[in-house]
Amino acid sequence: MSYALSFSEANSIFNALQKEYEIWAPKRFIGKGRYSDTDIIRYDKVGCVEEIEFNGKSDFPAKEVLTPVSESLFYFTEDAFMESRETSKKLLIFMRPCDVHAKYHQEKIYLENGGFEDSYYKRMNERVKIVLMECKEGWDTCFCVSMGTNKTDDYAAAVRAEQNTLCLEIKDSELLPYFEGCASCDFKPEFIEKNDLTLEVPEINDREVLAKLKVHPMWKEFDKRCVSCGACTLACSTCTCFTTTDVIYNENTNVGERKRTSASCQISGFTDMAGGMSFRPTAGDRMRYKVLHKFHDYKARFKDYHMCVGCGRCISRCPEFISITATVNKMAQAIDEIQAETKAQEVR
Structure with a gap:
């Protein structure tokens, strides 16, 4: 089913969704870029449609939601340890097609790597529902078509933003009740077919x-x-590279927390x-x-x-x-x- 919503209608649905879901999406931070008077776009929790950046590519990827740059793994004392708490809510993450494909690679590394499962990644990944952000044009550094990652049908919902209107396709039955009574439309996401930047990867078989x-x-x-x-x-x-560090709280070196931090x-x-x-x-x-x-x-x-x-x-x-x-x-x-x-x- 597909629906057309005004921003105010969408915000009402957002309010209802947030009782069960954390909503994450690309968000523009004014003046927080690496150069003076520049912005940065990165993933953050959002509470309304207006906070979502639909027109710019995020500077950092959607993986920040599932594998933050820095996260606490567990806390320890001299006699015991306690794992960090997981969110009690499900995760509704707005992603472009390339980030959906990137998630598959993350799952390979964290969940299918020699029979080992990363429990911290798994507990987050199991809660995810994807809202696909339509991507018809791309940007000057994109080459997703060459890599075959410009399209996907793996999403719970898909969205297109047009001025003060959101068009949504809802595929997940758990989300449908939130849209009862909304005006229907015939929206289906479209995908970019050609990038300005192209690449042919050489195969090395010898x-x-x-x-x-x-x-x-x-x-x-x-x-x-x-x-x-x-x-x-x-x-x-x-x-997916990371390092771990023990953070000691005081002079007692047996009390603290272990943190995982992205490395390179x-x-x-x-x-x-x-x-x-x-x-x-x-x-x-x-x-x-x-x-x-x-x-x-x-x-x-x-x-x-x-x-x-x-x-x-x-x-x-x-x-x-x-x-x-x-x-x-x-x-x-x-x-x-x-x-x-x-x-x-x-x-x-």
Whole structure:
């Protein structure tokens, strides 16, 4: 069923929904951007339609709801520990198609990774209902069509905002009672069919080619360009790296809490081990790891899709204007060089 609602009608439904649901959506924070007099769009709880940012892409992904940048896992004393409380409400999260696809990758890592389930992610994920935000045009850094993440039918509801009207398609039977008596319409979400930015990911099916690619000189470019700030991975909708820290409350080191905080494979020291061992000491090494993980390793492991969903947030957030699409295109050229060199050697 599809409905057309005025903002005031929608806000009345929001008020009713909030008795059972937390409503999360992209929200614009005025003047809170990284440059003076700029805004930032990120996920937050919303109480009315007017708070939702429909016209701009969020600077940070929907994963912030399920895996916050920092979250308490459990509290401990000398004799016992207690897990942090979970929300008592269900979660209604407004997402664009790329973030819906990113959620699948998050589930692979947190729930299907070698038989291990992350209980903290699972307890949140089980409460989620998705409200799909229609995305017909995209933005200049998007390449979701190339990654096959521009469309989805996995949602409880879909929404389109038009001036002072919301058009909604309701698929979840649990949500239908909230819309009784509302005016019906024939709305179905439409999807972007072509991005300005395109990408063709090279497939690496030869171990020898992969080994040579890892030592290709193209990665050394990033020793000078990348500042290892980690902004790209924090804004990435599929990255899952984190670290844990014990926060001690007072002089008694046996009382405190354990927190999980987002981390980044792009930051120097991420792979440091006892004894001074570091597996990826240079920015180029770290960039190689990230790119191959997104565009080869993940798919090779799980046998389905590449990890990147083409949201383009990493491009938007990079202070050095490093483009992931340009990097993958360079990688494709490097693979062609390696394969051509191998053939030439075979002819000799």
